[in-house]
Amino acid sequence: MTETASVFKSGFIAIIGAPNVGKSTLLNQLLGQKIAITSEKPQTTRNRILGVTHLPQAQLIFLDTPGIHRAKGPLNVRLVEVALKVLGDVDLVVFMTDAASSDEAADQIILASLKKRNLPVILAINKVDLVSKATLLPLIEQWQAAYAFRAIVPISALERIQIDELVAEMVAVLPEGPLYYPEDTITDLPERFIAAEMIREKVFRLTSQEIPYGVAVTVESFKERPGKNLVDIYAIIHVERDSQKPIIIGKQGTMLKRIGEQARKDIERMVGCQVFLKLFVRVQKNWTRDTKAIRKFGY
Numbered sequence: 162m163t164e165t166a167s168v169f170k171s172g173f174i175a176i177i178g179a180p181n182v183g184k185s186t187l188l189n190q191l192l193g194q195k196i197a198i199t200s201e202k203p204q205t206t207r208n209r210i211l212g213v214t215h216l217p218q219a220q221l222i223f224l225d226t227p228g229i230h231r232a233k234g235p236l237n238v239r240l241v242e243v244a245l246k247v248l249g250d251v252d253l254v255v256f257m258t259d260a261a262s263s264d265e266a267a268d269q270i271i272l273a274s275l276k277k278r279n280l281p282v283i284l285a286i287n288k289v290d291l292v293s294k295a296t297l298l299p300l301i302e303q304w305q306a307a308y309a310f311r312a313i314v315p316i317s318a319l320e321r322i323q324i325d326e327l328v329a330e331m332v333a334v335l336p337e338g339p340l341y342y343p344e345d346t347i348t349d350l351p352e353r354f355i356a357a358e359m360i361r362e363k364v365f366r367l368t369s370q371e372i373p374y375g376v377a378v379t380v381e382s383f384k385e386r387p388g389k390n391l392v393d394i395y396a397i398i399h400v401e402r403d404s405q406k407p408i409i410i411g412k413q414g415t416m417l418k419r420i421g422e423q424a425r426k427d428i429e430r431m432v433g434c435q436v437f438l439k440l441f442v443r444v445q446k447n448w449t450r451d452t453k454a455i456r457k458f459g460y
Contacts, residue, residue: 171220171338172252174331179267182257183287187318188212188223191328192347211349213342219332220340224251248274253334254282255327260300260315261291272308281334284310285327290317352432353383359431360396360424360440367419368408375401375449376409377458390434399445399458409442417442 176184192212214221248254254275258268275282284304289297301313312330316323348355357378364376382395398420400406410417417440425438448454 168337169218169220169340170332170335171222171341172335173222173224173250174253174255174335175224175248175251176255176257177248177271178257178287179259179264179271182259182264183318184257187255187257187285187287187316187324190318190321190324191221191223213346213348214328215344216328216332219335220338220342221328221331221335222341248278248280251280252336253331254280255285255331256282256310257285257287258304259288260286260297261288275308281311282308283327283330283334284308284313286313286315287318289315290320290322353380355431356380356383356394356424356428357396359427360398360420360438362427363420363423364398364409367416367423375405377445377448379458391437392428392432392434393437393439394428395439395441397441397443399443399448401445401448403444406442406444 176188178184191214212223214223256271256275286297286300286304292300297315301315304310304313311334314323314327314330316327318324342349357380361376361378364378377399378396379399380394380396382393384393385391386393398409398417400409408416409420411419421438421440425436428438429436445454448458
């Protein structure tokens with residue numbers, strides 16, 4: 162075996178981009194399973210989420226981040242701080258942009274931040290399944306002129322178009338390195354955290370436009386029943402206004418039941434057994450503008 166063939170590569174990779182560009186969808190595709198929540202509404206991801214992809218010749222450690230945008234309000238400012246802070250801890254950046262509907266202001270903020278750092282950057286132009294080749298080619302040329310990317314890869318995270326090509330480009334850029342995590346590690350996040358995120362995702366998907374941005378979820382109890390193939394989970398959905406509570410609960414509890422049923426199915430797939438999920442709704446007044454409450458909820 163040659164020296165080149167025996168080289169093992171590893172490193173930390175930040176996935177950054179504007180809100181709703183498809184970062185969490187890409188992460189889930191790269192890992193082969195769901196750990197990051199997704200929604201058509203922007204700012205679904207609020208925490209830095211770590212996931213690990215294992216290859217014969219490499220270990221790729223991904224950090225999915227909140228969407229970067231021109232932030233207003235304490236919560237959004239905190240989310241952007243979390244996203245940009247990641248850039249100081251990684252070996253490679255995957256910058257995602259939307260081929261069909263880019264957020265130019267957010268993209269410019271990201272470019273300005275990247276230009277201050279000496280990091281290799283791969284551009285992933287997402288949602289290419291939604292645009293024509295005639296639209297895509299000038300877009301690639303525009304990005305080539307904007308920054309010295311190591312590679313530009315048109316992809317569709319949702320349809321898994323050119324994901325393998327993107328992975329190959331990442332491996333090519335990563336340095337030689339050790340096996341940071343055991344081969345059975347997919348994420349360093351506890352199941353309790355992922356369960357809370359899955360519940361929050363269903364709130365995003367099922368409720369009206371105003372609700373999701375004032376919602377946090379905490380898991381108060383996560384216990385296996387001894388001798389049973391069953392996990393009991395008690396969680397609280399926190400809203401910031403009295404008017405939001407009845408919307409989350411719904412008429413005769415129908416909305417809360419839908420949220421619970423859909424979240425339970427995802428959690429059962431994660432834990433590999435039956436789940437008894439009990440949800441409660443609590444008003445935490447104006448928590449998104451209260452820095453103490455933001456920290457209390459883990460942001």
